[in-house]
Structures are given as C-alpha cells and as structure tokens.
Amino acid sequence: MFELIEPIATVSFSKVVTEAFLALGMRNYWDGYFAGRAAPLGLAPAEVVHAVFYNFADGEVARHVPWVWGKTTPEEAIAVRERSSATVLRRGIGVLAEAPGLVRVADLAARAAVSAPTEGRALYAALRTLDVPAEPVARLWHAATLLREHRGDGHNAALLAHGIGGTEAHVLMALTLGMRAEKFDRLHHLPTARLAAVVDGLRDRGFVDAVGGFTDAGRQTRERIDALTDELAAPAYDELSADELDELIAGLELIAAARYKRSDD
Template identity: 40%
Template sequence: MTELSIERRMWSLFEPVHAITYFADDALGAFEAAGLRGFWRGYFAGRSAPLGAVPAGPVLAAFYGFAPRMVTRALPDVWTRITPEAALAARLDGARRVLLRVDADLTEVARLLRTAAEAVDLHGRVLGAANAMLPWPEDPAGVLWQAATILREHRGDGHVAALLVHQLDGAESIAWRVALRDGDGREFYQPARGWTDEEWDAATERLRSRGWVDADGKATGPAREAYTAIEATTDALAATPWRVLGTDATARCAELLRPVAVRMSQLLRHPNPIGLPAPA
C-alpha cells in the first residue's frame, strides 16, 4: 500500500472536523435555528459567508463542481433569509456544539492546527484567504474548527487549480470521480451537484473523447494517471502549512487530531455530497 503524503494524511484528519458543519445533526440544527431550513441553504450560506453577501458568480467559480442552476437557486436568495454575519455565527456555534462532545482537552491540538492555518498561502486562494481573514475564536473548540476550515478551503482552492490545469470543467470533474469508482455513485453525486442527465452524459462523452472513460463508463489508465498527477499537485500546493509547523509538531498534531477526527466522522451523515468516507 502506498504511504500517504503528509499533506494527504493531515487532510484526512482535519477534513472531518470541518465537515461537521454540514453533516452533523447539531451543526445543521444551528443553521435551522438561525432561519435556514433545508440542507442546501445552510451549506451555501455557511460556506460562502466569509465572502460576504456575494451573488452566485463567485460561489460558482470557487465551489467549482456545482451546476450553475443549483448555485443560482441558492444565491443571492439566501441573503434575504440571513446575513453573512449571522451565518458565520451559526456555523461556528454548531461546530462548537459537536466538538464539545469530544472527551478531551483540545487546547494543544487547537494551538498546533492554528499555527499551521496561519501559514497558508493567500494569493489565488479565494476561500482559504476569506476564512483566514476572519477573527479567531477565543475557545479551543472554536479555534480548532476555524483552523481546520482554513486548511480545508486552502487545500480545496489548490485542488481547483489542479483541475483547471488538467482542463476538467465542473461537470467533468464529478463525472470523472465517479468513473474512477467504476461508475458507482452517479445516482448520488449527480443530483447532489445539480447536473441533468444530458449534462452528465455530455461530460462523460467529453471524457471518453479524451480517452479517460471506456465504453462501460469506467476510468481508463490515462484517467487514473491524471488522478495521481492532480492529487500530487494538490498536495504540493497544500504543503506550506506543514513545512512551517515542522516535522515534529506536525506529527504531534496528527497524534492529537486522530481521535477527534474519528469521533467527528462517527457523527457525520454518510454518504454525503462531498464524498467523505464513513469511518472504518
């Protein structure tokens, strides 16, 4: 088995901490209490709130894999229901509720992850930079979630850059991911991202014309090679925080973060639209 890179390993640990905002019941309840009924209203408002009350365009660009109609259905309508400031407060409050279920002192891991998050590159990282500019909470649970969110969006911005370099558009990026699973999951991921059958089939046909998908809808060798290259680029673009934190401190951070990540994974809804796997 290929050993995970440091960047990929740390992502696997901080991603569940970030994802509680969207897929843990207590966090979803915080959005509903703030007036956002329905999963997608909370998702789009909570995730885009660091950008301010933006229209659909910047969110479509930054979130990348969603069909335009799905984004325009949510934005700017959601800002008639909640302000960005209230959405920021709701997502942090919900995350705190979930993290406080961890029976552990979060002070040290929050400090280490914050040090990594404060080292992220800001140029070209729209969501990463927007979250990095928010004020830090004062409590360890809030700091831990904020740091995980900065690192997550920073990595995601780099991943989008890698997809663009490989000339994968929004629909193709999702159809390609499903093809890498030998076609399994289309019935879930296609509606979760808002693509019609016609748009999905057209994206698959474009991938087939590149030699990335075979007649059975499964990924070919070139598609898997592209996956390796895209993930390597994503890792390289996410390396700075861990280089600044240092080898020993990163190892300590991983040690402390692992039980938190396992607990958070257990509280998430599976399957979920971001493809975060269920805990083993």
C-alpha cells in the same frame, strides 16, 4: 493530514448545523450549506460563489444565493456556523474537549492554518479575514476549516490546470469510487442529456471508456491531480517544525479515535 483534518472541518455539514440554519429560516440543507460556506465572501453574487466553489453545476448556486441573504447576514451565518460546528465537534470528542492537550492541538493547527499563502486561493483568503476563536474546540474547528479550504482552493487549481471542469471532476470521483456517474450523489440530479454530454466529453478525451469506466489515461490524470493537490497543500504545514508536526498528528489521531469510538456507541 487531509484524512485527519477533513472529518473535523466537515462537521459543518452535519444535521445539527443544518438545523441551526433552518431556525434562521433556511428552506433546506443546501440553503444552510451556501449561507455558511459562502459567508466569508460577503454578499458575493451567485456567479462569484459558483466560480470559487468550482464544482457545482450551472444554476445550482443561484437557487440559494442571494436568496439566503434575505433570511440572514454573512456575519450571522459565520457565527451560527462556528457555534453549531463547535457543538457537534465537542459532542463527538467527549472528554477530550476538556483535556489540556486539546489546547495544544488547537494552537498547533491554528498556527499552520494562518500561515499558508493566500495567492490564488479566494475562499481561504476570505476565511483568513475572520478572527480565530479563543475557545479551543472552536479554534480547532476553525483551523481545520482553513486548512480544508486552503487545500480545496489548490485542488481547484489542479483541476483547472488539467482542464477538468467541476461536473467532470464529479464524474472522475464517481469512477474513482467504483460507481457509474449517474449513481453518484452529486450527479444523479442532473438532466440525463447534460450528464451524458459531460461523460461523452471525457470519453472523447480518452479518460472514459466505451462502457463508462476509467481508462488508464483517465486514472493517471486523476492521480496527477491528487498528487498536485497534495503538493499545493503542503506549504500550510511549513510553519511547524518536524517535532511539532508529529505532535499535531498524534493529537489529531487521538481526536479521530475518540470520534470513531463515539460514533460506534
């Protein structure tokens, strides 16, 4: 489900959505990212957004929040994000956007998306306060976003339970992808001394070896975090019967195939 839902939700981070936020007066991609993704939290201060998002380095959020709220409001940011994200998704799936089956897929996804527990899941709970869009493509995007952030909140809990901080999580991700930490796009901007201190801390805990690669213990910890993340995400789909879940998966696979084909075109 993660592999099928994630590409739908993350159209929010595409060029079209960024341009929609730039039109509001945002300075760059990250202004739009924080305005759109943090908007359901209202006028939360940077410290709160930092805590909820979990994996940004100290000071990153504060470069954008609350500055963005001088250019737009949370309500406007929510509307712009939904509208532009639905536009991207509609273009991506082509004729499927008007197919009767899309309504069914969007409805099943939305049922799952609004049924999950909210306890301990601040961003998901904030999204649950928003109205579910009536238009099917927008409803599918909204449902995917809810499911993504529900999983994300659970992932943060799994990281926390294993004593892995946000920047440390990016180092583990880089190693999972087979690259050195300083080459990872979410880490290369950090001061060299700061990144070295994070890697040294993971080395002291036995997660990183002398040359900056995974140890067996580090890899096993990453695998445990991923397994717990999956386990915590699963209740979102308990609302659906086995047949309905199969139907949802089949519909999402068609959407994924359509998006892949159009990206090749």
